[in-house]
Amino acid sequence: MEELIRLRHELHRNPELSGQERATAKRLRFFLSRYRPDELYSNIAGEGMAAVFNGNEDGPTILFRCDMDALPIEEKNDVKYKSNVPGVSHVCGHDGHMAIVSGLAVKLSEQPIERGKIILLYQPSEENGEGAKNSIERLRELDLIPNYAIALHNLPKHPFGSVIMGKYTFSAASKGLIINLTGRNSHAAYPERGLNPSVAVAEIIQLLNGLKDNVNFKDFVLITLIHVTVGEVAFGTSPGSATIMATLRAFNDDDMALLSSNAVNASTQIANNHGLEITTSFTDDYPASVCNPELTHLMESVCGETNRSVVYLDTPNRWSEDFAHFTACCPSLIFGLGSGENQPDIHSPDYDFPDSIIMDGVELMETIARKLTKKS
Secondary structure (H helix, E strand, C coil): CHHHHHHHHHHHHCCCCCCCCHHHHHHHHHHHHCCCCCEEEEEECCCEEEEEEECCEEEEEEEEEEECCCECCCCCCCCCCCCCCCCCECCCCHHHHHHHHHHHHHHHHHCCCCEEEEEEEEECCCCCCCHHHHHHHHHHHCCCCCCEEEEEEEECCCCCCCEEECCCEEECEEEEEEEEEECECEECCCHHHCECCHHHHHHHHHHHHHHHHHCCCCCCEEEEEEEEEECCCCCCEECCEEEEEEEEEECCHHHHHHHHHHHHHHHHHHHHHCCCEEEEEEEEEECCEECCHHHHHHHHHHHHHCCCCEEECCCCECCCCCCHHHHCCCCEEEEEEECCCCCCCCCCCCCCCCHHHHHHHHHHHHHHHHHHHCCC
16 A cells, blocks of 8 residues: 555656646556566557566456646645646645556566456546547557556545446546637728638637537537637727637437537538638547446446445536546446546645545456456
């Protein structure tokens, strides 16, 4: 336990942003070297790693994933292991996730599984939505696509060590929509000689804000305007271009497809009505995290055997997780691990993953691993 706490504190002290996790990977490789995985693959989706522990007989391949990247947020905690990097911190708790998966490496080294294969995936670039997709591509090249994939995310506002699950969607789908409008600049004294997109921008904003109420969706959807620009700051110029950015969310992928197409089609119609050129694109695309019922029921059984509290979400989490790409790739489960009812929210500058739940995570993942690889 103490070595896992030391590992978490070292990772917390030295956070790295998405795509920059080189020192993080180096620290993890040093830790894993003491526990001798059968295979260790580097450069997964950048600086990611896959540590493989083999059983004595053929069997299923189970992947346990943790995320490596930190956030561009200045930490406000007053702890000895506070972030050394200005403006960057592990206030999402990914340091704790890495410590838990590393604890599973310790357990597998001490007592190998009976059959099959365990992959411990240290995945970079979760926060920018690139890591899971690129990891799956690399795992496929290495012939390491698992039969099952499992991940956890620490969740404040729930009792320490409790398990939080969806039935069966854990988190929403989301994507960023970018709309670019092009008209024609003119002198501000003669706006009629140009084509100013500002009126169309106002109409598109109204449209996007009301779209969730004007279309029949199966479940929750949301559009959040995050950025709007019209031209440049030049009081002598009537602008000829504009950009609108919005985040789209939905609890299921069918609704996301419908929301996306309606947002694009209706915006295009408005642009055409005003004689404007329009281009649209999507970014930060996350599907919904839909969990496998079999794995969900297995986790329920594990919690029952160990008298662990289970919390069922009334609705999926509104935020998104790039682990959703694994849920679309193979039978998968992502669950929450309660990190305290009075804790600040994740992504808050004063959030700090509690050391006290590291072993809860290790024990849950080890139990799942051994049940799935046990000889029948």
